[in-house]
Amino acid sequence: MSLKICFVTAELAPLAKAGGLADVSGALLKSLLARGHDVRLFMPAYGSIDLTKLDAQPVGALQNLPVTIGGQDVSFSVLSVQVPNSTARAYLVDCPQYFHRAGIYGNAADEHRRFLLLTHAAFISCQHLSFAPDILHCNDWHTAAGPLWLRTLYQWDGLFEHTRSVLTIHNIGYQGVFAPTIADDLLPPHMHPALHQDDLRAGQINLLRLGLVYADMITTVSPTYAREIMTPQYGHGMESTLSSRLNVVGILNGVDYDEWDPRHDRYLPLHYGANKLGTKAKLKELLLERVGLEPAAAARRPLIGMVTRLAEQKGIDLLFDALPATLAERDFNLVVLGAGESRYEHFFQELQQQYPARVKHARGYSEELSHWIEAGSDMFLMPSRYEPCGLNQLYSLRYGTVPIVRRTGGLADSVEHFDFVTGTGTGIVFNDYDADGVRWALNTAMDLYQQKSHWRRLVQNGMAKDFSWQHQVGEYERVYQQLVDSAGPRA
Numbered sequence: 053m054s055l056k057i058c059f060v061t062a063e064l065a066p067l068a069k070a071g072g073l074a075d076v077s078g079a080l081l082k083s084l085l086a087r088g089h090d091v092r093l094f095m096p097a098y099g100s101i102d103l104t105k106l107d108a109q110p111v112g113a114l115q116n117l118p119v120t121i122g123g124q125d126v127s128f129s130v131l132s133v134q135v136p137n138s139t140a141r142a143y144l145v146d147c148p149q150y151f152h153r154a155g156i157y158g159n160a161a162d163e164h165r166r167f168l169l170l171t172h173a174a175f176i177s178c179q180h181l182s183f184a185p186d187i188l189h190c191n192d193w194h195t196a197a198g199p200l201w202l203r204t205l206y207q208w209d210g211l212f213e214h215t216r217s218v219l220t221i222h223n224i225g226y227q228g229v230f231a232p233t234i235a236d237d238l239l240p241p242h243m244h245p246a247l248h249q250d251d252l253r254a255g256q257i258n259l260l261r262l263g264l265v266y267a268d269m270i271t272t273v274s275p276t277y278a279r280e281i282m283t284p285q286y287g288h289g290m291e292s293t294l295s296s297r298l299n300v301v302g303i304l305n306g307v308d309y310d311e312w313d314p315r316h317d318r319y320l321p322l323h324y325g326a327n328k329l330g331t332k333a334k335l336k337e338l339l340l341e342r343v344g345l346e347p348a349a350a351a352r353r354p355l356i357g358m359v360t361r362l363a364e365q366k367g368i369d370l371l372f373d374a375l376p377a378t379l380a381e382r383d384f385n386l387v388v389l390g391a392g393e394s395r396y397e398h399f400f401q402e403l404q405q406q407y408p409a410r411v412k413h414a415r416g417y418s419e420e421l422s423h424w425i426e427a428g429s430d431m432f433l434m435p436s437r438y439e440p441c442g443l444n445q446l447y448s449l450r451y452g453t454v455p456i457v458r459r460t461g462g463l464a465d466s467v468e469h470f471d472f473v474t475g476t477g478t479g480i481v482f483n484d485y486d487a488d489g490v491r492w493a494l495n496t497a498m499d500l501y502q503q504k505s506h507w508r509r510l511v512q513n514g515m516a517k518d519f520s521w522q523h524q525v526g527e528y529e530r531v532y533q534q535l536v537d538s539a540g541p542r543a
């Protein structure tokens with residue numbers, strides 16, 4: 053059955069991307085449209101988006117629409133744009149005072165208002181377009197006011213009588229916690245009883261928690277993470293809120309193989325598949341040259357790649373001990389593309405200074421270089437402290453780049469440790485979050501690399517895996533359908 057879906061997100065690849073949320077929004081949009089659903093995706097028209105090649109068209113009914121947020125009048129307009137490299141279109145919410153800023157996210161005092169405006173814009177646009185969504189699909193704290201407002205602010209409107217909300221947790225570590233003074237920005241005073249009273253007493257408003265309390269269905273991006281976030285170790289204080297809900301559905305992210313496949317990757321100068329691994333070796337040389345590392349010893353010396361936000365979540369702390377020790381003992385190269393917290397940036401910069409011929413840290417963000425690293429590396433390191441899903445290990449598998457991961461979240465659900473005896477498995481998986489775990493994993497990977505037949509098997513096992521969205525989108529459809537089937541008029 054074709055469904056009407058209103059999808060609200062802070063990121064959409066390739067228009068605005070800070071991490072995996074963008075990739076997932078883009079791929080889910082395309083996949084749901086391909087299944088015949090009517091999907092209206094709303095995201096901010098960030099100032100960084102170049103509108104010139106997007107066939108941007110103002111939506112007639114959605115110009116200069118007023119919203120009042122906490123007594124302040126704001127107005128927005130909506131542009132319909134072509135999502136590059138696809139036939140999909142998306143709605144960009146244009147409000148320069150909020151969205152023409154340096155980055156996607158910021159620290160200004162009105163940060164919450166930017167995303168409240170986005171979420172309002174989705175509701176108000178549906179009203180003006182007479183679009184009665186079956187599903188309102190919100191993502192992370194930025195749009196978590198959606199489920200709350202469906203039950204409060206916009207409940208009066210019969211248009212949303214049958215609408216059911218889904219909130220997807222891409223990362224429970226970011227919750228949108230603000231001072232209680234933002235209460236009026238969220239709801240008028242007579243509706244404040246709908247806010248989370250314990251949080252208010254504790255002197256805060258937690259937008260993610262409100263979404264989790266009010267959503268008709270909560271999903272997250274892998275089955276293991278769905279279980280992990282019920283525990284104090286991984287729940288970031290949300291575990292009791294989550295346990296009071298019936299369940300959290302874990303749906304592993306997929307890969308958009310139109311974007312991430314070495315057989316036709318638009319960023320690569322050469323292409324390869326499982327039976328053309330010589331070309332991958334050539335790409336390794338080109339990558340080493342490009343980043344200024346000596347390609348002469350390339351064949352013998354494994355190249356480890358990393359592409360990551362440099363945040364605590366990603367397990368960089370473990371590398372403070374593990375990498376210098378392993379670099380001193382073993383012969384390998386390391387290429388890291390990543391930006392973020394300065395302590396991590398300094399660490400990689402220093403490592404590069406210490407080993408200029410073997411280590412390269414490219415600080416910053418580069419879509420192109422990220423594809424080159426996926427293709428040119430032999431191994432890809434993700435020692436995450438926690439990882440809701442993780443996409444780079446999935447990309448790595450397709451690129452024949454052996455993932456070295458910690459057994460957590462989506463990494464545990466997508467990478468199987470290689471078994472020498474049976475020849476099964478797709479990567480190197482370590483359990484404990486400690487430096488010895490990483491050192492063991494790096495050493496195991498490098499030992500295997502020297503055993504060419506094992507290595508070839510491991511690489512090919514990974515390349516044969518299929519994590520396409522065609523499978524995963526069916527799981528979202530099941531969730532949606534379950535909600536629609538149970539949707540009488542809202543209580």
Ligand code: ADP
Pocket residue numbers: 070071072073075359360361389390391416417418419422441442443444445
């Ligand atoms: P997260 O969303 O937690 O950052 P994911 O593994 O889900 O982790 O997704 C990260 C996405 O962001 C991947 O597509 C990865 O290639 C990309 N990425 C991360 N850092 C950079 C960077 N510095 N330059 C280019 N792409 C990056």
Ligand code: GLC
Pocket residue numbers: 071072073076222223273305439440441442443462
């Ligand atoms: C988050 C998570 C990452 C996940 C991505 C997309 O940013 O950190 O693990 O893959 O969202 O769901």
